[in-house]
Amino acid sequence: MWLEIRLKPAEIVPCGTIFVGVHNTCPNGTIFVFYASPSPRSSWIDIISVIDSNQIVGLRKSRSSSSSSWTTRAQELLRRRLILEDDFTWKIPTTTTTTTTTTSSSLEDEAEDGKKLLMLRYVGGVDLSFSKDDPSMACAALVVLDLQADATLNVVYHDFTLTHLHIPYIPGFLAFREAPVLLDLLDKMKRDSNPFYPQVHAKLMVPFVGFGLACHLGVMADLPTIGIGKNLHHVDGLTQSGVRKLLEAKENCAEDLITLTGCSGRVWGAALRSTRGSLKPVFISVGHRISLDTAIKVVKLTCKYRVPEPIRQADIRSRSFLQKNQGVIKKECD
């Protein structure tokens, strides 16, 4: 539900559009406010808390003390709930190189306290594709892959939503644009009690930054999440060319992996050359309820190609679904 206010040039400079409303990326008791300025650089997003119907508190984004990036109050509220350590009940399969038919490559294992530990099996992935003709039209995809012992990475579930996105892309605020429809897809799957729902022994992979989409979705859906980026969002002194240089320097090292530490000393994630042939790395960050080390292990397990398979499949399938169906949608609108 949205209230859209179009401002006249006299009211604010530069003039733009303010959206106010409830939003499924909002913590309870809060309202989403989004100002889309003609210049994306000066757009902002925030969530305000509601005291009663007439009073509101809190406003505007604030400068994060730990880095050079901007965060909103919304992101700060969600960050309080973020868990940065492993917090799940499953076990990670051994890497493919060591899976020499361990006769009982068992799907269960005994934990120290006697509890059964399930092997990680269902890994989710999400992505959005956009229409060329109508940039506001998008197809969101959720896929779940089966991470069997033979590592075939079969897609066992997929679902799509065609939608219109009224919130523009602003670096640092991607989650406000893409999280709502992805949360809907997850909710639908959970409501249906789908056996492949990536809840207990699974993960969802999404692009990231700071408190980015992966963290945002992870907290909102209460799922362990990993952030995957094909490009690096430049924060805290980190640049893609800088990372490239570091990787070149490590050219002959065994591990094609570097930790991304910003000028502030904060560790933002890792850059990994996931395929032997790829010069360009993928960028990994923790989302929710997972450590960076574990996140990297899971990414390695799901990399048939440069981009981890859950993300790749979500990307491919969302694009083809959009191309098959946007014509149908257009006809309906006539």
Added chain:
DNA sequence: GCGACAG
């Protein structure tokens, strides 16, 4: 201060 910036 300005510019850089996931998709």
Added chain:
DNA sequence: ATCTTGTCGC
């Protein structure tokens, strides 16, 4: 993100 053509290599 989106649009392309060809091209190289297994």
